[in-house]
Amino acid sequence: MVGMTTTAAPATTAPVVGFDQVTKTYGSVRAVDGLSLRLYPGETVALLGPNGAGKSTTLDLLLGLKPADSGAVSLFGTGPREAIVAGRVGAMLQSGGLMDGVTVAELVRLACSLHPRPYPVSDVLARAGIAQIADRKVDKLSGGQAQRVRFALATAGDSDLIILDEPTTGMDVTARQAFWATMREQADQGRTVLFATHYLEEADAIADRVLVLHRGRLLADGTAAEIKAKAGARRVSFDLEGEVDETALRGLPFLTSLTVSNSGSAAGSGQTVRIQSTDADATVHALYGLGVYPRNLEVAGLGLEQAFVAITAAEEAKQS
Ligand SMILES: Nc1ncnc2c1ncn2[C@@H]1O[C@H](COP(=O)(O)OP(=O)(O)OP(=O)(O)O)[C@@H](O)[C@H]1O
Known part of the structure; x- marks a missing residue:
């Protein structure tokens, strides 16, 4: 592993995310295998790995959507559930999450109403670039538009940690650029952004820390430059x-x-x-x-x- 000490915040800063020897198996598959890691405030972290490496499972464990078989997952020093109820986490997952039959504005309004520190609905719509489709039913959206709505739901309120699973899949170039500009703003304001992606150029351009997962284990952890050097x-x-x-x-x-x-x-x-x-x-x-x-x-x-x-x-x- 490279760079464990180069990208992390000083040891005195409390971690936002803590994984300690976390394992999750599905039958004979070890989706996450003894994973330990810490994420700190203000870091923008890319989670990379081939198909089946365990990226989505890691994010699901982090959000408390799946229980770990062993080991401990903590968010802000508490369990995932407490951190989520306190509105400290905004998440954009790969699929699902959009209620059929409601409009974009209704769904975003609902997400804002559930957040302890919501942003104004009009700001959330504008930031995600979906103000002009606010009255459209969510089941009538294109793939890229649906991704923008998921993005809006993840940023409905002032959260300290934003988790994104392959967030720009299906977005056009303009939407991608706007998306990452917003994420940069969020990180500049001290939020931690963790995103899984298959777009390595995005990881290179956006992340100040890159994690490479392989068969549920951390193969590399460092800046993009350190990962490139590690390849030797x-x-x-x-x-x-x-x-x-x-x-x-x-x-x-x-x-x-x-x-x-x-x-x-x-x-x-x-x-x-x-x-x-x-x-x-x-x-x-x-x-x-x-x-x-x-x-x-x-x-x-x-x-x-x-x-x-x-x-x-x-x-x-x-x-x-
Ligand atoms: N619900 C499940 N039941 C059984 N096996 C599962 C389940 N979810 C994930 N797996 C297996 O666990 C491993 C890790 O899957 P995961 O979806 O976390 O990988 P990933 O890195 O997100 O992959 P991808 O890049 O393809 O999205 C894979 O071998 C997958 O087949």
Whole structure:
């Protein structure tokens, strides 16, 4: 694990969320497996993991929607139920939650009336970008509009912790940008935002802390930069003219992946080679040893998506 001490608030700050050795099983599946973690005020935390990694189960445990088999879950030093009744948590889950037959405004009004510290209904509608569809029945909404309504329900009042499960799925680009701008405001005001996502570019851009779950366990915990560094590989790309000897390239030392594609150059015969290497210096040195002349050579760190794939693939390989 990386970065446990770099992103967390000082040890004197009381955690917003505490998981201590939490396990949840479904039959033989360990959806959450001895998970321990702390989240602190003002953190924006992305929860990443492949399908079935345990992200939704973790959020359900956090919200008290499912009981843990063992271990302890705490919110603001109390149990999830007490924290939710006190209005300290706003949540936007993947599906469900929209009552058929009522209008958007009616549903938002209901959510506001249930919150101990509600915002004005008109503000909630405007912030979620749904004022113009306020009179529409919620069962007549598009997928993206329904997501905006869920977002409105999660921000109906002044909560200290906002939990979002794949919040931008189905939203168009404009809605996504507006959504994250609002979430940034919420975090800047000291709220903790925890979101599960499959959009790694969102995690990279938004989160100041990234958790990588795999088979119910925490594989990595740190800033996006730390996660990228943890993957321990770099990207090398270059163009080659003429026929490319892929077998020779595959023999390069420290190579973890290789793709060759047409470079689309006007000359027509060029190929672009993209490599991942755990020792880029040694790989490039050996590349020149092959007697080729690479053009446009670039060496860069991994993106968060590539780092995520590398970390989870390495774990899969270890376990198989
Ligand atoms: N109600 C349930 N009954 C049985 N198994 C379940 C149940 N809910 C989840 N699981 C299993 O627990 C594991 C974790 O599921 P979970 O939904 O938490 O993962 P996830 O990381 O949110 O996945 P995804 O990215 O696909 O949404 C999976 O193997 C899943 O099949």
